[in-house]
Amino acid sequence: MLPELGQFALILALLLALVQCVLPIYGAWRGNAALIAVGRRAAAGQFVFVALAFGILTYAFVSQDFSVAYVAENSNLSLPWYYRFSAVWGAHEGSLLLWILILNVWTVAVAAFSRRLPDAFMARVLGVLGFVSLGFLLFTALTSNPFLRHLPALADGNDLNPVLQDPGLIMHPPMLYTGYVGFSVAFAFAIAALLGGEVDARWVRWSRPWTNVAWAFLTLGIALGSWWSYYVLGWGGWWFWDPVENASFMPWLVGTALIHSQAVTEKRGSFRAWTLLLAIFAFSLSLLGTFLVRSGVLTSVHAFASDPRRGVFILVFLGIVVGGSLLIYALRAPKVAGGEVFAAVSRETAILINNLLFACAAAMVLLGTLYPLIGDALNLGRISIGPPYFGFMFALLMLPVVLLIPFGPFLRWRVGDWRAALRALRPALIAAPLIALAAWMIAGGLPFKALIGVAASIWVGFGIVLYALSRWRNAPAGRRYTPEMLGMICAHFGVAVFLAGVLIVEATGVERDLRMSKGSTVEIGTLTFRFDGVGHTQGPNYSADQGTITVLRQGEIVTVLHPQKRQYPNNAPIQTVASIDPGITRDLYVALGEPLGDDGAWAVRVYVKPFVHWIWLGAIFMMLGGFVAAADRRFRVMRAPTAEIAAPPAAVAAAQT
Amino acid sequence: MTPTRKRRLIAVALILVAVGIATVLTVLALQQNMTYLFSPSEVLAGHTPGGANFRLGGVVLEHSIKRDSTSLKVDFVVTDRFHDMPVEYTGILPDLFREGQSIVATGKMENGHFVAQQVLAKHDETYMPKEVAEAIAKAKAMKRDVPATPPQG
Incomplete structure (x- = not known):
């Protein structure tokens, strides 16, 4: 009974999405206040029904209702209770429902917090969001119904994919989707501004906090995914340039460009058309990411769905959204251009360079990701693009970014003085090579790449600290740091931490794949790893071979590690679980390979990963920066007067009729 | 101007x-x-770039896995059920690697056998990667063109 109710709720939500899409936009066009007012209510109603459907699906998992096909496929009686919640988004249908739920949360939040915006403008924003929601609800209803029955009910279900039975994976999809979907707000603001034909810089200020929050969530989502692949896949890598990773990275790159160009447009009025275009691209790439992951065109861990109807639907939807929004852009954007002029050396130019490089990086990743698909479609053979392509190109494009980051804050708007900026940055410029040299002496020789990492990290990190200090000295007390500026400082500092982590671990990480029999040892640096054999152990819903590896330094035990090979029921593939001794300057990472022969020998991975946690620590700083900047009161306080004074005549007229 | x-x-x-x-x-x-993907039949027919890396797709032949007793070296045979290709790999094989499983190996030809630098097996054991399935289908279609005895190389 309940699952049918869930499906019914989804259909009602679909109808409300149609209402939310059509009526407010029509109302804004005809100046009909009654129709305009429909938007908020339809959004609220839609949210209620989607939440109801999501709740019913969750209940079906928690109560183990194996008469629902989706539940039977993705859980079983022995699944621990906490994974029953995350199993809701463990496969295609449920994760799509999660996507829709998050979109609805964003929509309701936008409707609630933007009461001071002109009604007609808000109507268009809600209409665009309604259209996106409509597309995804149609997709669910037509191709991916999570409430499909399997009658008679099974006694026990299959299982949640063992790879997904992990705390990191409980949070990864919701965070990632919150980021993806969050760009729909910037997108909706951009399209609404273009549709209204009354484009000025106001919509940018209103959408800036939303974009920052979405970007912060996306940063967190990607970092969680990377962290998970580090300790679950058992290879010790943190990024593989896998198509699915690229799918989430492209919106992030464009999103990064967007939050910077939004700052210019809001403060100086320049880059208007460009900001609109970036907003369109950020969301289009989020949709493309969903398409790549969900359609099954990629052979990947993530591609659960191989139903061609699904691929065709998303492709058509993608075509309508991207094609339609670009068409609107082409028709309306020429009216938008303008803004303040700026000199060749200025903060605008610095941000322009940032934007070009990030846009190029996104295009480079897009090319590398789609090339095999295009090659396949044109019968050029089954091509695969190796990670070195991405690694090389990305490093090349980010090199100028790293060199120029510290200059950005020191350059003034409109006309900057690069000599003054360089003078202010002199301590960082001197410290970077000195500290790299010191690191080289302390470590007793380091690869060149690690030295570059240390120097780059100090340059960026010390550079931003110098900026913070100069604000402390020069700005009047109480006005030294706005949250917006603090956010920027925090995120740029995160870049420094991230750089140190990436370059040091890539240059100095030690990876040994070994054949180890009981009692055999391996020395890495000052550490000795002793293999003490493999025993058997039992988990809540799996049995496992558990190895014991003792790590010693000069005869003293540093730590004892217990890597596992887990066997889940129902003949699921064996799952490697690495054992890690995490540390701020190094991780000790051990994973079991396979048993070799009869003498108790195993293949063992023994890795030492210096500074690897700094990668995710840097990402956390960046994420915090996004949230802190979004919390700036300026975005809210300024809103009221601007909205009243500068409301476009058309909108006022529309509201009065 | x-x-x-x-x-x-x-x-x-x-x-x-x-x-x-x-x-x-x-x-x-x-x-x-x-890197392009080839089936053993295509490799034997000489379609591969000489000396360059490529990917070999196929099924691990039953009873073909032989381990070295002192190192991580392992020899096995990848087949598309028409022609076989001996493969040598040193390292840890993925969890899903087993006989009868479809795999994709990256590497190059050396002295008539394939030396792999990386071996990937797909996640769902009942599921054959589209790429491997296509390679096998292609081998089937090529059966008439390829001489029964593989050419030297």
């Missing part, structure tokens, strides 16, 4: 040079890191 025009011309020229360099770099990087 007015100063404005001159400035614009310089800007346009610079942009063109930048785009040109970017294109050349991208194409070079793409070409160097592009």
Whole structure:
């Protein structure tokens, strides 16, 4: 009974999405206040029904209702209770429902917090969001119904994919989707501004906090995914340039460009058309990411769905959204251009360079990701693009970014003085090579790449600290740091931490794949790893071979590690679980390979990963920066007067009729 | 030529040079890191680039896995059920690697056998990667063209 109710709720939500899409936009066009007012209510109603459907699906998992096909496929009686919640988004249908739920949360939040915006403008924003929601609800209803029955009910279900039975994976999809979907707000603001034909810089200020929050969530989502692949896949890598990773990275790159160009447009009025275009691209790439992951065109861990109807639907939807929004852009954007002029050396130019490089990086990743698909479609053979392509190109494009980051804050708007900026940055410029040299002496020789990492990290990190200090000295007390500026400082500092982590671990990480029999040892640096054999152990819903590896330094035990090979029921593939001794300057990472022969020998991975946690620590700083900047009161306080004074005549007229 | 025009011309020229360099770099990087997928039949028919890396797709032949007793070296045979290709790999095989499982190995030919640097097996054991399935289907279609005895190489 309940699952049918869930499906019914989804259909009602679909109808409300149609209402939310059509009526407010029509109302804004005809100046009909009654129709305009429909938007908020339809959004609220839609949210209620989607939440109801999501709740019913969750209940079906928690109560183990194996008469629902989706539940039977993705859980079983022995699944621990906490994974029953995350199993809701463990496969295609449920994760799509999660996507829709998050979109609805964003929509309701936008409707609630933007009461001071002109009604007609808000109507268009809600209409665009309604259209996106409509597309995804149609997709669910037509191709991916999570409430499909399997009658008679099974006694026990299959299982949640063992790879997904992990705390990191409980949070990864919701965070990632919150980021993806969050760009729909910037997108909706951009399209609404273009549709209204009354484009000025106001919509940018209103959408800036939303974009920052979405970007912060996306940063967190990607970092969680990377962290998970580090300790679950058992290879010790943190990024593989896998198509699915690229799918989430492209919106992030464009999103990064967007939050910077939004700052210019809001403060100086320049880059208007460009900001609109970036907003369109950020969301289009989020949709493309969903398409790549969900359609099954990629052979990947993530591609659960191989139903061609699904691929065709998303492709058509993608075509309508991207094609339609670009068409609107082409028709309306020429009216938008303008803004303040700026000199060749200025903060605008610095941000322009940032934007070009990030846009190029996104295009480079897009090319590398789609090339095999295009090659396949044109019968050029089954091509695969190796990670070195991405690694090389990305490093090349980010090199100028790293060199120029510290200059950005020191350059003034409109006309900057690069000599003054360089003078202010002199301590960082001197410290970077000195500290790299010191690191080289302390470590007793380091690869060149690690030295570059240390120097780059100090340059960026010390550079931003110098900026913070100069604000402390020069700005009047109480006005030294706005949250917006603090956010920027925090995120740029995160870049420094991230750089140190990436370059040091890539240059100095030690990876040994070994054949180890009981009692055999391996020395890495000052550490000795002793293999003490493999025993058997039992988990809540799996049995496992558990190895014991003792790590010693000069005869003293540093730590004892217990890597596992887990066997889940129902003949699921064996799952490697690495054992890690995490540390701020190094991780000790051990994973079991396979048993070799009869003498108790195993293949063992023994890795030492210096500074690897700094990668995710840097990402956390960046994420915090996004949230802190979004919390700036300026975005809210300024809103009221601007909205009243500068409301476009058309909108006022529309509201009065 | 007015100063404005001159400035614009310089800007346009610079942009063109930048785009040109970017294109050349991208194409070079793409070409160097592009690997094609072949089935054992295609390899034996001489379709592979000489000396360059490529990916070999197929099924691990039953009873073909032989481990070295002192190192992580392992020999096995990849087949598309028409022709076989001996493969040598040193390292840890993925969890899903087993006989009868479809795999994709990256590496190159050395002395008539394939030396793999990386071996990937797909996640769902009942599921054959589309790429491998296609390679096998292609081998089936090629059966008539390929001589029964594999050419030397």
